[in-house]
Amino acid sequence: MQMDDRKKRILRAIVQDYIASAEPIGSRTIARKFDLGVSPATIRNEMSDLEELGLIEQPHTSAGRIPSDAGYRYYVDFLMDPPCLGDQEKVLIERETARRIHEIQEVINQTSKLLSQLTSLTSVIMGPQNGKSLFSKMYFLPYQPGQAIMVVVKENGVVENHIVDIGEDVEAEELQKVADVLNRKMQGHSLHDVRKSLLHEIYSELSRQRHLLDSALAMLEPIINEDDSDHDHIYLGGALNMLNQPEFRDLDKVKGLLKALEEDGRLKKLLSTEQHGLRVSIGGENRLEEFQDCSVISASLRYNGELFGVVGILGPTRMDYAKAMAIVDYTTRRLNRILRNRRGP
Amino acid sequence: MQMDDRKKRILRAIVQDYIASAEPIGSRTIARKFDLGVSPATIRNEMSDLEELGLIEQPHTSAGRIPSDAGYRYYVDFLMDPPCLGDQEKVLIERETARRIHEIQEVINQTSKLLSQLTSLTSVIMGPQNGKSLFSKMYFLPYQPGQAIMVVVKENGVVENHIVDIGEDVEAEELQKVADVLNRKMQGHSLHDVRKSLLHEIYSELSRQRHLLDSALAMLEPIINEDDSDHDHIYLGGALNMLNQPEFRDLDKVKGLLKALEEDGRLKKLLSTEQHGLRVSIGGENRLEEFQDCSVISASLRYNGELFGVVGILGPTRMDYAKAMAIVDYTTRRLNRILRNRRGP
DNA sequence: TGTTAGCACTCTCGTTAGATGAGTGCTAAC
DNA sequence: GTTAGCACTCATCTAACGAGAGTGCTAACA
Numbered sequence: 001m002q003m004d005d006r007k008k009r010i011l012r013a014i015v016q017d018y019i020a021s022a023e024p025i026g027s028r029t030i031a032r033k034f035d036l037g038v039s040p041a042t043i044r045n046e047m048s049d050l051e052e053l054g055l056i057e058q059p060h061t062s063a064g065r066i067p068s069d070a071g072y073r074y075y076v077d078f079l080m081d082p083p084c085l086g087d088q089e090k091v092l093i094e095r096e097t098a099r100r101i102h103e104i105q106e107v108i109n110q111t112s113k114l115l116s117q118l119t120s121l122t123s124v125i126m127g128p129q130n131g132k133s134l135f136s137k138m139y140f141l142p143y144q145p146g147q148a149i150m151v152v153v154k155e156n157g158v159v160e161n162h163i164v165d166i167g168e169d170v171e172a173e174e175l176q177k178v179a180d181v182l183n184r185k186m187q188g189h190s191l192h193d194v195r196k197s198l199l200h201e202i203y204s205e206l207s208r209q210r211h212l213l214d215s216a217l218a219m220l221e222p223i224i225n226e227d228d229s230d231h232d233h234i235y236l237g238g239a240l241n242m243l244n245q246p247e248f249r250d251l252d253k254v255k256g257l258l259k260a261l262e263e264d265g266r267l268k269k270l271l272s273t274e275q276h277g278l279r280v281s282i283g284g285e286n287r288l289e290e291f292q293d294c295s296v297i298s299a300s301l302r303y304n305g306e307l308f309g310v311v312g313i314l315g316p317t318r319m320d321y322a323k324a325m326a327i328v329d330y331t332t333r334r335l336n337r338i339l340r341n342r343r344g345p
Numbered sequence: 346m347q348m349d350d351r352k353k354r355i356l357r358a359i360v361q362d363y364i365a366s367a368e369p370i371g372s373r374t375i376a377r378k379f380d381l382g383v384s385p386a387t388i389r390n391e392m393s394d395l396e397e398l399g400l401i402e403q404p405h406t407s408a409g410r411i412p413s414d415a416g417y418r419y420y421v422d423f424l425m426d427p428p429c430l431g432d433q434e435k436v437l438i439e440r441e442t443a444r445r446i447h448e449i450q451e452v453i454n455q456t457s458k459l460l461s462q463l464t465s466l467t468s469v470i471m472g473p474q475n476g477k478s479l480f481s482k483m484y485f486l487p488y489q490p491g492q493a494i495m496v497v498v499k500e501n502g503v504v505e506n507h508i509v510d511i512g513e514d515v516e517a518e519e520l521q522k523v524a525d526v527l528n529r530k531m532q533g534h535s536l537h538d539v540r541k542s543l544l545h546e547i548y549s550e551l552s553r554q555r556h557l558l559d560s561a562l563a564m565l566e567p568i569i570n571e572d573d574s575d576h577d578h579i580y581l582g583g584a585l586n587m588l589n590q591p592e593f594r595d596l597d598k599v600k601g602l603l604k605a606l607e608e609d610g611r612l613k614k615l616l617s618t619e620q621h622g623l624r625v626s627i628g629g630e631n632r633l634e635e636f637q638d639c640s641v642i643s644a645s646l647r648y649n650g651e652l653f654g655v656v657g658i659l660g661p662t663r664m665d666y667a668k669a670m671a672i673v674d675y676t677t678r679r680l681n682r683i684l685r686n687r688r689g690p
Numbered sequence: 691t692g693t694t695a696g697c698a699c700t701c702t703c704g705t706t707a708g709a710t711g712a713g714t715g716c717t718a719a720c
Numbered sequence: 721g722t723t724a725g726c727a728c729t730c731a732t733c734t735a736a737c738g739a740g741a742g743t744g745c746t747a748a749c750a
Contacts, residue, residue, distance in 0.1 A: 024742090026741065028741080028742075029741090038694090039693070041694050041696095042693055044743070044744075045744095047743095048743090060701060060702075062700045062742050063702075063741080063743090064742065064743095139486050141484050141496060149496065151506060153488070159494050159506050161505075163502075163504065243603070249596065251588065255585065255588050258585050258588070262585065371712065371713050385713095386723050387721085387722055389713090389714070390715095404731095405729090405731070406713085406728095407712070407713050407728085407729045407730040408712080408713065408714090409713065409714095
């Protein structure tokens with residue numbers, strides 16, 4: 001069986017109406033709402049075909065039809081109006097991302113809020129993966145007697161500060177000398193590497209300042225550990241928006257989904273991809289059980305060509321794909337431009 | 346009418362049973378479950394008295410009784426077993442708070458998770474209020490051509506870093522000289538003060554390095570602005586736990602509450618207090634409409650005697666007060682001890 | 691051969707009516 | 721002061737029923 005023009009128009013009508021209303025739609029309603037020039041009976045026949053093709057389905061015998069995952073996929077790939085963005089939305093995105101990008105955290109928070117507001121869906125942002133980030137430099141600044149501020153700069157531009165304990169008799173300046181050696185050795189290596197191979201090399205070079213080195217290395221512990229932990233958090237924005245979707249009127253469903261969202265690991269799997277450009281994952285295309293009723297639109301952030309993070313939107317399978325895709329696309333392009341302007345160290 | 350011993354025992358039974366079961370409890374059930382040595386009829390008479398005293402109420406005519414806000418208050422103040430903590434819980438708190446307290450953010454995240462896990466309620470943590478925090482020192486570190494890392498230390502021990510734009514021809518070292526002047530002038534002043542009065546004083550002193558100063562001040566902008574904004578975020582842990590409480594089986598109720606939680610301002614009002622020690626706010630005792638069905642147990646964190654933050658638990662009015670109070674109390678004591686050990690600069 | 695009208699059938703949803711059961715308040719007896 | 725008994729109230733559960741929306745099939749039509 002082929003998808004002729006009329007079938008396409010009918011499928012398009014079903015998907016669009018269902019996206020808007022969340023109600024199964026019947027032949028009669030289609031005939032009334034969309035001017036296809038044929039009677040409900042004809043549409044019924046066509047719908048029967050579409051069902052056989054696996055593009056639509058019936059929740060129960062005497063209800064209208066709703067799109068299947070494959071139906072949404074067909075719609076996104078072939079039938080949808082090309083995603084395009086309103087001017088106000090563009091302006092909003094420009095404005096929100098223009099404000100203070102002094103801290104990476106700031107960017108993430110802002111963007112997350114922005115996306116969920118614009119789409120009325122849940123936004124999902126995965127920051128830079130600590131595990132893979134390369135070390136660039138470290139500095140020590142005085143803090144209090146016995147303590148110092150350790151500032152760590154990574155090659156992806158991220159700057160972190162930690163308060164570390166040093167001996168009472170040690171000055172931050174002194175420590176900085178040790179740090180300089182570490183900087184020379186560690187620059188461009190992942191923290192993982194450091195632990196694996198560089199440590200003893202550094203050790204020998206610095207043997208005369210052994211006790212200082214010991215403490216410096218102890219200080220790096222927290223960062224090195226962070227490396228392994230699943231500590232590259234995922235930030236959710238507008239998780240509540242989900243409650244407004246009729247498909248989540250069932251409390252248990254919501255609970256399950258939110259629980260899955262709380263476990264960072266699940267989401268990370270869902271978002272992880274090396275793919276450039278926009279990615280659309282519809283319903284069952286997600287492998288994960290919990291997200292079978294959801295779709296994810298995501299795109300990657302890059303810094304110096306490296307994966308820096310992922311920005312996405314999570315919504316019910318029945319979502320306004322055109323709009324969501326346009327918004328994610330525009331936002332990530334914008335962020336990538338900003339990241340590019342912060343040239344590599 | 347007086348609260349004699351039997352009345353107290355009955356009220357205690359009602360509160361405890363209702364906390365455990367979330368079901369209104371009737372005279373017959375009390376007589377069966379709790380061994381008071383009197384018949385249901387007698388208990389009915391006493392319950393009638395308790396209702397007249399405003400300590401219990403009936404959801405509808407033919408249901409059992411539930412505690413009123415005043416009833417909970419009476420229970421907490423006079424009837425409750427003194428809050429005390431199991432050893433496992435103590436150990437858990439010790440262990441979780443012992444791990445890396447290198448970053449204030451870390452402490453907040455950890456504690457938030459910990460509290461919500463231990464109580465199965467929602468934890469609420471308010472970090473240091475930027476607006477009130479006093480400036481201590483700033484440093485500049487090299488980052489990339491045209492940019493520097495600005496590290497700001499506040500008197501409450503918080504360290505922040507920001508990436509700031511500087512002229513292409515300016516070195517971070519050069520900037521540090523300006524910073525030294527700023528440090529001398531601004532130490533111990535709130536950022537608010539700086540804007541109001543110190544700026545022109547600083548200006549005159551540094552007039553020869555005007556262009557550098559201009560940029561340094563521009564850099565402080567983000568922090569100064571942050572000051573005014575409601576940017577001292579509130580961190581929620583286990584907001585989902587609420588969904589498990591039978592009182593929130595109604596989706597609209599949950600939505601309303603979560604919406605109120607999302608607006609930081611509301612919660613800030615709820616938590617703000619100068620009071621030392623444990624604070625219990627029951628149901629209608631909260632002024633805010635949205636939280637009439639909730640109780641909040643909170644306590645303040647202090648650093649050098651200054652209010653540093655607030656740690657609390659938010660749950661339905663029907664919560665296990667003894668347990669929640671014990672946990673909040675122990676946790677904040679522990680955190681305060683840790684903060685004290687990080688002596689003031 | 692494709693399209694349409696007609697019709698019987700299915701299934702969900704909202705309403706209504708009873709039956710059930712937990713709990714109360716009152717009265718009178720102990 | 722305490723208790724047993726009893727009539728009454730009210731939420732909740734269940735079954736039954738009708739309305740409404742939609743389908744699939746058949747037969748007629750162009």
